[in-house]
Amino acid sequence: MFQFLKGLPPSRSNPFTIELDLGTSPISKTPPAELTDPKKQIEDLLSKGFIRPSVLPWGAPMVFMKKKKDGSFRMSINYRRLNRVTLKNSYPLLRIDELLDQLRGATWFSKIDLASGYHQIPIDEADVRKT
Numbered sequence: 478m479f480q481f482l483k484g485l486p487p488s489r490s491n492p493f494t495i496e497l498d499l500g501t502s503p504i505s506k507t508p509p510a511e512l513t514d515p516k517k518q519i520e521d522l523l524s525k526g527f528i529r530p531s532v533l534p535w536g537a538p539m540v541f542m543k544k545k546k547d548g549s550f551r552m553s554i555n556y557r558r559l560n561r562v563t564l565k566n567s568y569p570l571l572r573i574d575e576l577l578d579q580l581r582g583a584t585w586f587s588k589i590d591l592a593s594g595y596h597q598i599p600i601d602e603a604d605v606r607k608t
Contacts, residue, residue: 514550515541528595533606536557559607 518541522528537559541550571579580586600608 495595511543511550515552518550520554522596525596531606535607554608556608 520526523530538555540553540555542553543550
């Protein structure tokens with residue numbers, strides 16, 4: 478009934494076309510030399526337990542942006558699609574003077590390293606699969 482093609486089908490007068498938005502740049506492969514730093518970052522995060530291998534249906538694109546200053550790469554994860562479906566947990570922020578009043582008399586303070594802050598806030602185990 479069906480037969481496998483032995484080659485390309487005959488030429489047609491109206492072949493399928495792929496139209497792109499004006500100004501679209503071609504997608505290019507990353508040169509192998511530029512993959513060294515991103516691979517090291519991923520290995521470091523894996524060894525620290527900040528990330529783990531996943532085969533779950535949830536996923537977000539990982540992007541490495543080259544820094545102009547020194548040519549190293551900064552990892553970024555695009556969570557826009559997850560953010561669109563996440564229920565908002567909003568509440569009014571306190572004014573700075575109210576926040577400082579709450580610190581009066583405190584002897585212990587904590588800080589967060591904003592360069593890797595994402596990995597310093599624990600996520601509920603039931604929600605880890607979404608990230």
